[in-house]
Amino acid sequence: MTDVAMSAPTNHAPLIAADGVPLKLKLARTTRRMKWRAFLLTVPLVLFLLIAFVMPIGEMLYRSMHNPTGSNVMPQFSVAIQDWDGEGLPSEEIFKIFVEDMTAAKKNREVGKTIGNLATRVNYEIPGSRSLFTRTARKTKNIKEGPYKEALLALDQKWENPVLWRTLQRVSKDYTLAFYLAATDRKYAENGDIVSADPLYQIYLPILFKTIWMSALITLFCFIIAYPVSYLLSTLPLRTSNLLMILVLLPFWTSLLVRTSAWIAMLQTQGVINNIMVYLGVITDESRIQMIYNLTGTIIAMVHILLPFMILPLYSVMKTIPPTYMRAARSMGASGTYSFIKVYFPQTIPGIAAGTLLVFILAIGYYITPALVGGSDGLLISNLIADHIKKTLNWSLGAALGTILLVVVLVFYWIYNKLVGVDNLKFG
Amino acid sequence: MSLAATQNSSAAMNTSTEAFVRFENVQKSYDGEILVVKDLNLDIPEGEFLTMLGPSGSGKTTSLMMLAGFEPATHGEIYLGGQSINNVPPNKRGIGMVFQNYALFPHMTVAENLAFPLMVRKLGKAEIEAKVQRALEMVELPQMGGRRPAQLSGGQQQRVAVARALVFDPKLILMDEPLGALDKQLREQMQYEIKHIHENLGVTVVYVTHDQSEALTMSDRIAVFEDGVIQQLSTPDDLYERPMNSFVAQFIGENNKLHGRLTNEKDGICTVELDDGSKLKAAAVNVGGAGERTTLSLRPERIEIDPSANQVDNTITGEILELIYLGDHIRTRMNVAGNTEFIVKVPNNAGNKPLAEGAKVKVGWKAEDCRALDPLEV
Known part of the structure; x- marks a missing residue:
């Protein structure tokens, strides 16, 4: 902007460029081309999202209330x-x-x-x-x-x-609103009032709460496993940590179905783990443990599948914490534990927040794994939604359930924003 | 607490009661193949400001980290207040430390940072507040307690780091290149401030730097490290004026080197024949027998141009290659005895004859200003 002559800067009059055009307008003109180019670069993505994402979801949301x-x-x-x-x-x-x-x-x-x-x-x-x-x-x-x-x-x-x-x-x-009522285990009574559904038909809310509760549990397990691993990854020399990182990412490169099926082979009653325990005499042949087609199986398989989503944000945050912070804390007389709690841990909170949010939101809408290893016990809300879309063909109810799930996720996101602040999240 | 205990028992120890910090035959290797620190012996009396000076990789930071307790010594003993601290973890050593990038905890305010070592020591709330405020006033930041480190300038962060290392009244402060991240002007100002804090509090300071002017400004004594060995340990003036080997001579201050062969030595003065045949007299400091090679070290400000014959012991003719006007002096680059990087600082006096590039002039110096040291071939 070297060609712009500055008029006397007052608080009221806008600055004028050398040719008499207001400076702001001049600046907007010179940057317009850049803005257009930036926009054009995103056009394919915007179109794709609009056609493949926004419109179908909008239609489904509409369908939850509109049934002609x-x-x-x-x-x-x-x-x-x-x-x-x-x-x-x-x-x-x-x-x-x-x-x-x-x-x-x-x-x-x-x-x-x-x-x-x-x-x-x-x-x-x-x-x-x-x-x-x-x-x-x-x-x-x-x-x-x-x-x-x-x-x-x-x-x-x-x-x-x-x-x-x-x-x-x-x-x-x-x-x-009938489908929303059904999705929340309520219905119109004969006189048009809204009442609870028969206890026999009350299935959606319990499964929704179970889904939230299990997602929280899976997130907790992921965190407990991922935190020490991420710490190790961030402190090891680059060559070793790269090798370990490949092991962490390996599940990403394997098909989800293959991984889930592998867990079936591992966990079933005639599977590897039960066989080993019987062989070692830990359990008898008659008392083989049921570890799959129930809640346990869903939790084990989902923790494994979602673990990288916890490790990566944690690792990227821990990588930026120089070891001198811990050294400084130690030099001031703090024990290793105290330094960790007061100095290291608080600095990893952005990574923890990002990792838990990511895993929780992924878990709450997870479908394939619970469908394969969940049995009837380990089903989550998304399995019910899929059922209504694919089997019973009650799309409106499926859409209503999906909308409720979306709202739940947004509410959790809002709570997160209040607690941690979204600007504080660090995904990588 | 552990520090007090070590001091009480120091009289009972048969090791030196003079040295507050003592390195005894300390060796350090990271990989089992290369010794980063080779046989370090160093006594530091209480209240001294000692600087470990050296290029990167010379072992100075490793020595400091061993003293702080972050790296174990591979061999040898380190004593603090007369007691071996080899097996004392860093948090029990009671040593204050200032790190290269300050290591101020970003999630705490300045006041919380300063309170951290006091909280660890479980002091009362009122006492902590008083000490924190006193420390902030000491570094002239009394209003900054509520800010976060990221909201401070580099110089302010530096002061907070110093205050944090001092706030729990340690007897020993370690500083690892604390001024490295500051610009030149601020660095010089902080040098004086740290020096004054040291003088006022009387704490022992071990300071690591690769900046020789910083070391000369601040230190009581300087240990020059190179290749894992202390090359020379003396006061700043001694180090500058009487370097004991070629490495120290060229690392500290500006230095002209002339290479030659010793012909004879008598009463500490030797005659050296330069490679171009001219003969010079020099102080024999670190030389072998007659016939062995040596490097002469000569400070640029000790050389006279057109000297009167009876005032100097050596005269030699050189050609002026370049003149750089620096106000108070004129930096003159010459070709003397084949050395084209021979620098003479000519004071900008009124009576001086003007110099011209390309002119041949006589230069001269006293034998005692020219030190014959170990050979340093280029």
């Missing part, structure tokens, strides 16, 4: 039923639209608009009601004229139940 099955299957009825006050049974007019819509839906083969879709949707709310819809839909084409109410009730007495109609009224709305 009702209006898709029965377009006229879903509008008409909203006028009903919820007392007794709907009017004859609504019954007529219902029968017509159902007859039309029966012929519809379009994905997401069949009577089966609606039956499934209502079945989430009233378990066991699915067959009523499919059975009724087969016969509504025989109802040619009114009174439609009597005709429908003649097909099946269950249509006399106002709860069914109130549920249909709720289901006909495109936007619903």
Whole structure:
């Protein structure tokens, strides 16, 4: 900026360049090209993230609240039923639209608009009601004229139940909180109030808490194992530490499936560890220990897989702490333990924070390992989400569970930020 | 506490009661193949400011680390206050230490840093506060207690490091190149401040540096290290004016070297025939018999240009190659007896004849200013 003549610097008037253009504007012009270039360099990544990451996740989040099955299957009825006050049974007019819509839906083969879709949707709310819809839909084409109410009730007495109609009224709305309620083990009661689900169906919250608790445990184990290893790595001469570092990184270069399968071979009841213990006489052949397909197996395998994510940030922070700090503490009369607690440990906190946050967040959403070695006991919330996406095809519930998981992670991140400060995190 | 104990029992020990710190036949090797410190013997009386001076790799820092307790001696004994400390861990030695990069704990404030050695000693809260404040005032930073080390300038950090080494009243302070990271002006200022603190408190200081002017400014005595051996141990003026070998002569201060062969020696004055045939008289300090090679050492400020014949013992003709004007003196590079790096400092006096590059002039000096030392071939 040597060509810029400085006008007299006052507090109010903006600085003017030699040609009379305000200095700020001039500066912005000269740096614009650089900014554009920097932006262009990131365009491929931005596009990729937008298409492959932001949009699908946004769609899933939307899906957790937006479920248009009702209006898709029965377009006229879903509008008409909203006028009903919820007392007794709907009017004859609504019954007529219902029968017509159902007859039309029966012929519809379009994905997401069949009577089966609606039956499934209502079945989430009233378990066991699915067959009523499919059975009724087969016969509504025989109802040619009114009174439609009597005709429908003649097909099946269950249509006399106002709860069914109130549920249909709720289901006909495109936007619903029902899936969030289900994901938190609650539901709409018959009168529309929100109540706890039957104890038999309360599975999501316990598994969510178990996931959080197990992630914390896995993080703790990772920390206990990683801290001394990282310390050793950071203090050894470069050649030795490089060799050890390769051993730490080796799991990264092996397929996740192979590693998990290796743990199955190690831990199963007829596996290596049990065999050795039987051979050594520690346990008898009859009392082989069940170490896999339960919580223990999930914890062991996940600690192993996530360990490098703890070691690397710790190592990178410890590497920057010169040994003179400990020497200085010792020269001032502090014992080795005292120096460690008061001088060394506090300086490693940024690494500890980064490592624990990384491992915790990875663990809370982990899927493959618990699916393979967890059995029924060691399942985590992400396994349930995968189930709903892939098997039961209740995508809205899966999306709601996923959203809750995302919120939990963000809450932990926020707490972390309050405790440690994100600027203090050191990932490498 | 351990320090007090060692002092009480020092009278009972049969080793020297004079020396506060004593190295006795100390050797150190890191790899079992090379001796970094070879047979070190050194006595340091209480209250002395002793500097270990030498180039890097000369063993001075290793010696300091052995005294501090961070490196074990491979052989030999180190005594502090008359008692062997070979098996005393560093935290029980009661030695204050200032490190090269200060080693101020970044996660603590200045006051917490200073309080650290006092907390370790489990002093009362009020006493700690008083001592910390006194230490801060000693280094003229009374308001800085609440700051973090990173918020201080290099010079301020240096002062805090010194204060932290002194705050628990150790009898011995070790300093490992403490001024190395400071710029020249600040370094010189801190040299005087450390020297004054030493004078006021009367503590014993062992100071390690590779900067000879720092060593000359601050020390009572200087031990010049090279190749794991103390080459010379004397006061600064002695070291500068009477170097005992060629290494010390060229390491301390500026020095002209002339190579030649000893022809004869009588009453401490010898005659040396230079390689170009000219003969010079010199003080025989560190020479072999007649016929052996020697290196003459001569300080630039002891050489006269155009000397009157009866005032000098040696005259020789040289050619002026370069003149550098430095205000108070003119630095003159000459070719004398084949040495083209021969430097003469000509005082900028009113009566001096102006010098010209390319001119041939006579230079001369007294025999006692020219020391014949061990041969140092280039």
